[in-house]
Amino acid sequence: MTLLTHEPYSEPYVLNIGPQHPSTHGVFRIRVVMDGERIDDIEMIVGYLHRSMEKLAEERTYTQNIPFTDRADYLAGMSNNLGYCLAAEQLSGVEVPDRAQYLRVIFAELQRIASHAMANGQLVSDAGALQTPLLYMWREREKVLDLFEMTCGARLTTNYMRIGGVAFDPPPEFYPAVEQLLADLPDRIDEYHTLLIENEIFLARTKGVAPISAEDAINGSLTGPMLRASGVPWDLRKADAYGIYDRFKFEVPVGRVGDVWDRFMVRMEEVKQSASIIRQALDGLPAGAHKTDVPLALRPEPGEAYARVEGPRGELGFYLVSDGGPAPARFHIRAPSLINLSLLKQMAVGSSLPDAIVALGSIDIVVGEIDR
Amino acid sequence: MPRAVHQLDGHDVGRRLNAALSGVVLRATEEWVEVEAGRIVDALRWLRDDPEMDAAQLSCLTAVDQHDRFEVVYFLQSLDNNHQIEVKAVLEDHDTPSLPSCYSVYTGALLQELETYDLMGIRFEGHPDLKRLFLWEGFPGHPLRKDFLKLEGRFPGLPSFPYEEQGVQAR
Numbered sequence: 001m002t003l004l005t006h007e008p009y010s011e012p013y014v015l016n017i018g019p020q021h022p023s024t025h026g027v028f029r030i031r032v033v034m035d036g037e038r039i040d041d042i043e044m045i046v047g048y049l050h051r052s053m054e055k056l057a058e059e060r061t062y063t064q065n066i067p068f069t070d071r072a073d074y075l076a077g078m079s080n081n082l083g084y085c086l087a088a089e090q091l092s093g094v095e096v097p098d099r100a101q102y103l104r105v106i107f108a109e110l111q112r113i114a115s116h117a118m119a120n121g122q123l124v125s126d127a128g129a130l131q132t133p134l135l136y137m138w139r140e141r142e143k144v145l146d147l148f149e150m151t152c153g154a155r156l157t158t159n160y161m162r163i164g165g166v167a168f169d170p171p172p173e174f175y176p177a178v179e180q181l182l183a184d185l186p187d188r189i190d191e192y193h194t195l196l197i198e199n200e201i202f203l204a205r206t207k208g209v210a211p212i213s214a215e216d217a218i219n220g221s222l223t224g225p226m227l228r229a230s231g232v233p234w235d236l237r238k239a240d241a242y243g244i245y246d247r248f249k250f251e252v253p254v255g256r257v258g259d260v261w262d263r264f265m266v267r268m269e270e271v272k273q274s275a276s277i278i279r280q281a282l283d284g285l286p287a288g289a290h291k292t293d294v295p296l297a298l299r300p301e302p303g304e305a306y307a308r309v310e311g312p313r314g315e316l317g318f319y320l321v322s323d324g325g326p327a328p329a330r331f332h333i334r335a336p337s338l339i340n341l342s343l344l345k346q347m348a349v350g351s352s353l354p355d356a357i358v359a360l361g362s363i364d365i366v367v368g369e370i371d372r
Numbered sequence: 373m374p375r376a377v378h379q380l381d382g383h384d385v386g387r388r389l390n391a392a393l394s395g396v397v398l399r400a401t402e403e404w405v406e407v408e409a410g411r412i413v414d415a416l417r418w419l420r421d422d423p424e425m426d427a428a429q430l431s432c433l434t435a436v437d438q439h440d441r442f443e444v445v446y447f448l449q450s451l452d453n454n455h456q457i458e459v460k461a462v463l464e465d466h467d468t469p470s471l472p473s474c475y476s477v478y479t480g481a482l483l484q485e486l487e488t489y490d491l492m493g494i495r496f497e498g499h500p501d502l503k504r505l506f507l508w509e510g511f512p513g514h515p516l517r518k519d520f521l522k523l524e525g526r527f528p529g530l531p532s533f534p535y536e537e538q539g540v541q542a543r
Contacts, residue, residue: 046505047507047508050507052515054491054516055516058530059530060530216479218428218429218451219428219429219478219479219480220478220479221478221479221481221484222480223431232451234451239378239454240378297533304403306432306447308431315432319432319445325530325531326533327530329436330434330436332432332434334434334447338483338487339480339483342479342480342483371506
């Protein structure tokens with residue numbers, strides 16, 4: 001007896017994911033063309049969070065634009081503040097006092113710890129370990145956000161850096177709290193290692209999934225942990241050594257094959273390196289002024305500046321053009337979240353939907369930064 | 373104007389580029405090198421493949437509206453030699469600007485060109501899927517243009533600090 005009366009028949013169908021979906025980390029939509037279990041094509045639909053920041057910035061003074069930057073990538077407000085202030089300082093030739101340089105490094109690295117905790121937690125959550133590891137990792141993030149709150153009053157939209165320094169000196173209670181965080185961190189990281197590194201399910205979901213070769217990663221403009229996971233030791237803190245990063249000793253962790261697992265591990269290692277940088281910065285923190293007096297009415301000479309920092313997600317660049325007026329004539333954010341998505345299609349096509357979800361999680365997108 | 377860390381002198385890049393592809397360089401300054409818009413792909417390919425220039429990565433692509441013309445700005449990055457090259461292409465046609473897409477040289481241009489097309493209205497000929505990225509098809513105009521919706525007097529920019537005309541000095 002034969003059960004099949006005709007040839008097996010399949011036709012592609014379109015699956016819509018998002019804009020509201022737990023694995024899209026915000027309002028991000030993907031249309032996936034599937035043939036059975038296999039992804040044939042994907043189309044990203046972004047722009048649900050587009051706020052036209054770059055246009056709005058053309059109508060605001062250089063100082064008024066600082067709060068926009070932390071609202072672009074709301075999970076790495078400090079890094080965004082830092083990148084923008086570096087660009088504005090480059091444009092207007094402002095010097096930053098030594099203490100402010102150290103405080104900037106401390107807060108940018110704290111931000112990296114918080115952001116990587118979020119990224120890795122979400123990645124594990126996408127891989128199926130719903131919520132528990134995520135909330136474990138958020139313990140550290142909460143501690144970091146508490147530090148931000150006691151220093152500048154805000155947890156996400158920090159608005160802390162200023163052109164020529166930082167807005168406030170940390171309060172006295174900041175120092176014991178950050179010492180406590182640094183003391184706790186190694187144990188906490190070990191805890192994640194025992195939770196996840198030997199977890200068979202997590203290994204199966206991430207090892208060998210969505211690999212990107214070093215050549216593809218470079219040509220595809222990938223930066224940050226995505227690029228380093230592919231084995232390219234490229235870190236702007238070393239390459240550009242912006243600010244005072246040349247004064248600190250740290251390593252640049254790299255992966256081997258550039259799969260999801262490597263991205264996870266690179267972020268995990270970077271948290272350790274960030275903790276080491278914060279330790280060194282706290283030890284070397286000089287006394288003195290935390291900002292220079294820069295007039296609010298800043299009119300830089302006509303010209304342009306492109307400053308970039310190693311944000312948690314990659315090269316975070318700020319391109320400013322001045323025409324001599326009180327507001328920038330052009331304000332562009334080189335958003336690593338958007339550009340790292342360039343290779344999403346390459347990663348997803350041919351794989352299965354659960355793998356594509358994990359691949360998307362490993363890119364660590366922030367929709368506020370994609371859409372701006 | 374202070375140049376970014378490790379940025380190559382535009383004069384130097386221009387000289388080499390011109391020696392390889394004669395006449396492609398239109399202008400060069402200390403910061404950047406301006407190439408002929410129609411030959412941008414050749415120029416970028418040469419910069420990528422030349423071992424000394426080694427511009428392996430397109431780090432940032434964006435555009436600037438200069439009221440009567442557009443500047444498309446490319447920041448190229450050499451990862452091995454750790455230097456940065458800034459290339460510009462100027463589009464004189466302000467109404468229907470277009471230039472060849474560099475997707476064939478750098479796949480990283482995929483979304484950056486879409487973003488520039490969406491917000492500036494610069495067509496990148498040869499892009500695999502040129503469509504609007506953030507805004508929807510049919511959205512009137514391209515917001516980052518200075519003459520967006522012809523809102524004269526409102527745009528562009530901030531003419532002066534608040535109350536500056538009344539003689540109030542901003543701090």
